[in-house]
Amino acid sequence: MTKVILLIILCTCYSFVSAQQPVFLLDGHKVKAGEKLSFNMQIRASSGDSTYIPVTVIRGSKPGPVLGILAGIHGYEYPPIIALQQLPALLDPTRISGTIVLVHIANVSAFLGRSVYYNPVDHKNLNRVFPGNKNGTITDCIAWTISHELFPRFNYFIDVHAGDANEDLHSYVGYVVHGNQTASAKEMAEAMGFDWIMRSERSIADSLPTQYATSEAVAQDIPALAIECGKMGIVTQAETEKINSGLINVMRTLRLMSGAPSPANAPIEITKRVTVNSEYTGIFYSDYKAGQLVRKGMKIGYVTDFFGKHLQDVISPVDGFVVYKVSTPPISKGELLFNLGQYPD
Ligand SMILES: [Zn+2]
Numbered sequence: 001m002t003k004v005i006l007l008i009i010l011c012t013c014y015s016f017v018s019a020q021q022p023v024f025l026l027d028g029h030k031v032k033a034g035e036k037l038s039f040n041m042q043i044r045a046s047s048g049d050s051t052y053i054p055v056t057v058i059r060g061s062k063p064g065p066v067l068g069i070l071a072g073i074h075g076y077e078y079p080p081i082i083a084l085q086q087l088p089a090l091l092d093p094t095r096i097s098g099t100i101v102l103v104h105i106a107n108v109s110a111f112l113g114r115s116v117y118y119n120p121v122d123h124k125n126l127n128r129v130f131p132g133n134k135n136g137t138i139t140d141c142i143a144w145t146i147s148h149e150l151f152p153r154f155n156y157f158i159d160v161h162a163g164d165a166n167e168d169l170h171s172y173v174g175y176v177v178h179g180n181q182t183a184s185a186k187e188m189a190e191a192m193g194f195d196w197i198m199r200s201e202r203s204i205a206d207s208l209p210t211q212y213a214t215s216e217a218v219a220q221d222i223p224a225l226a227i228e229c230g231k232m233g234i235v236t237q238a239e240t241e242k243i244n245s246g247l248i249n250v251m252r253t254l255r256l257m258s259g260a261p262s263p264a265n266a267p268i269e270i271t272k273r274v275t276v277n278s279e280y281t282g283i284f285y286s287d288y289k290a291g292q293l294v295r296k297g298m299k300i301g302y303v304t305d306f307f308g309k310h311l312q313d314v315i316s317p318v319d320g321f322v323v324y325k326v327s328t329p330p331i332s333k334g335e336l337l338f339n340l341g342q343y344p345d
Helices: 002-020 078-090 108-112 138-153 179-191 213-219 237-253
Strands: 025-026 030-031 036-044 048-060 062-071 099-101 156-161 167-169 171-174 196-200 224-230 268-270 273-278 282-285 301-304 309-315 318-328 336-342
Touching: 002 108, 025 138, 025 318, 030 036, 030 048, 030 156, 036 138, 048 108, 062 078, 062 138, 062 196, 078 099, 078 156, 078 167, 078 196, 078 237, 099 138, 108 196, 171 179, 171 213, 179 196, 179 224, 179 237, 213 224, 224 237, 301 336
Parallel strands: 062 099, 062 156, 156 224, 171 196, 196 268
Antiparallel strands: 025 030, 036 048, 048 099, 167 318, 171 224, 273 336, 282 301, 301 309, 318 336
16 A cells, blocks of 8 residues: 555656656757756848857756846847856756756857947847847847747846947846736846846837847746846956856746845836937047936036037936946947936935
């Protein structure tokens, strides 16, 4: 009798484990429980252009959710890319409940081409073409692959950026207010432990292209974060560690990893931001730094022509602080000079 009961228990446990732990299949690659596997997802556009996305799947020994983490949508934003290079060594599949999919570099052509904002092949900004188009150019095809091959596999999503080569930036975590995803996204945002959280009320409508990776994830009912950490193409250990310790805190909060998340700081939640754009093409000057406080009406920079003639004083329209700013001299008419956060009400 005891043997029969034991057999029933064993069968029940086996069926539970096998039901919860099917092989994770991605792009034709099978990843078993307890395994870590790296491979390239191949992408080909109808124009004949091709590229690939390097991916690492870490399949935990125990069941749990799937967290997708993506870097390199912008190829010159190096700190997140290098952080994700270091992350697999910090993740032991036998101690993970669920699956972590690391997308190391979404835009390999922009990375290898040292290109700011744009894919040098078709001159498109990958973070403006979501959900993508499989019949479009190569950047459209990358977005389509992320939207249709990766996102449907994720329960949670984190898109990691930095200030680009020409941008001084103060690190922050962003999330979108969207129905019943809001609470999960806010919890993930707080778990990152950054001192600034940007809450966006950006509307995500079925009738409009989502444009951004995080908006597309949200439209697919996946709670999502956009992280910005690092700047100007400079990789520092402090920033890669800040990214990875934040991501591990999120994994603990989502119960993908055991251990209590480190207590978060008391972050400032910023809900209003304004951009200040250049009225002229020329040379931009400003001594202001990311994170610095500004006052409404204060001169925070100026623009000259190529002969040194003064064209524009740049004036802060708000009381607040510099979230990010152009930190290099070239500027074209209509381009952003400053992104400013306003003090919470
Ligand atoms: Zn970016």
